[in-house]
Amino acid sequence: MNPDETLLAVDGLGITFVNGNTRVEATSDIGFAIAPGERVGIVGESGCGKTITGLSLLGLLPPATTIVAGTAMFEGENLIGLPMSRMRHVRGRKISMIFQEPMSALDPVFTIGQQIGETIRTHFSATKAEARERAVAALESVGIPSPERVHDSYPHQLSGGMRQRAMIAIALVCEPRLLIADEPTTALDVTIQAQIIDLLLAQSARSGTALLFITHDLGVVAETCTRMLTMYAGEIVEDAPVDSALVRPRHPYTSGLLRSLPRLSARGAVLPSIAGRVPDLRDMPRGCRFAERCGHRRAECAQAQVLEEADGHRVRCWRQSELVLPGALTEREAAA
């Protein structure tokens, strides 16, 4: 990728948790890039390391028990190991993050307006009145019908959908370059989910904010993103344009995920989710981590791998060049 077009370049990112004498490598060798305004999805089963990858970019993992390796270059600075004083100018200003549970992610004893206002006043010099004006405008821009009232409400007085809108307003009020959204719709009703996704798309398009969309729901990524990263057991196994991955995934795990997707699966045939279990973090195989569950396994798969690029996909599979795997859509459906 042309470096001028890169907003964030992550390379060799690995997260290790230290607990006494035991060390657990939760993710390793994570590498990807995001262009300005691009919308990238991270998908994978629960526990594969999506959330901690997002948190590590903002230095939000508990410092005493975490070792983060690798680099994450953002506007000429390496976010990994960035001193607190500099990181504070990135957080909420250049890169924002929203979380799964809007109720527990908002401070229960401060009003929504206070929580937006303090974000503004942390990054800009603004009087209380100016901050209020901006906060109300931000609430209005995320589609909250009575922004003045919500401004003076406490989180518990709002519905789940309204809370997540408020959360988005807080995250976007300083017009960051990148928004990390960690399962922002998982805790919401289905109808509200669609509204929140539309809102994130609209906001991203309007302000040119890039989106890193973390989810275990491939359907959401298919609707939202231009590129998707598939994670498995702490590694990226495939990095591909969404359109291409939906039709012809290159990694057996991506293919399995796509085929177990009821909404997109061809002719309504609901396929069972992938059989087998994720290997234990403390006992990772040296070769392909997916091998135990993979129907295409061969002896060579036990050797250590790297991500290899072909046809715009980066894939961590020994057999990617020979396998032709089914996606969620056939070529014909995709064209239609």
Add this chain to the structure above:
Amino acid sequence: MLANHPRLRMVGRRLAQIVPVIVLATFIVFGLLKLVPGDVAATLAGEYATDERVAQIRVAYGLDQPFLVQYWHWLWNAAHLDLSRSFMSNEPVLDQILHRFPTTLLLVFCALLISLSVGVPLGILAATRVGSRVDVAVTSIASFGVALPSFWLAMILVATFSLSLGWFPATGAVRWSVDPRLAVWYAVLPAVALAAGGMAEVVRQLRSALIEVLASQYVRTLYAKGLSPTAILWKHGLKNVAVTLLTVIGLLTSRLLGGAVVIEAVFAIPGMGSMVVRAAIVKDFPVVQGVVFAMVILVIAINMVIDVLYTLVDPRVALK
């Protein structure tokens, strides 16, 4: 319109709850005193009195009446703010209480102030450095303080700071109305002895509440917004533990009032505690009942204030 104010209505509802609590508490104490062996009439009549004289006195003080009638008389009079007279001194009980109340109140207030002004900073210090040496030290001190008997600490304090160093008086008290500075000076040692357990309780409660808040998801959001750790701790952390702090203050006040009984005895302080102890020994019912009555009202009043404060610090507490 004022009568409809939710906070006022809450106070009104609380006042209605007071009556049964007072009746129950004083009834139990009355009953317990009756169970204690010994005849108060014989004590009042003196060592060499005739049986006749004892019987006269029993009638004169209404002690020949059935238990329930005696209690009813007391309650009826108390409802009219007449706490009757002490059997021993014949002084009106209400006057005695009003005379001694400020001394006890000053002691409890000083102890509360010490508990909070030492306990809150230590609790914050420990919670922001979980697992560090500071945290271990503070937590150990707190466990020790909870287990430490206050009379024992009182004796050590007296031995050190008054008998050896001569900084503070060993016993007695000065009334606030006589000389406020002297009153505080006299109250220091007893208040410290009384406060130790309370301080330890404040540290423990505040530490665990603050640790929970600082590990919460909304604090993670605050970091993600770019707030400084200082703003997160002092603005968001403290407001979120304020509810815990209020609860602790409520419990602590009742506990300190109870503890004052022992401490007043140790330091020979003429407060309500020493008064009730002496009265209980000689079965001076009106005095014991009067003090219990006053204590119950005080504790309820404090809890009422705290309930109102809850609604100010925590928007989730509905004004029902």
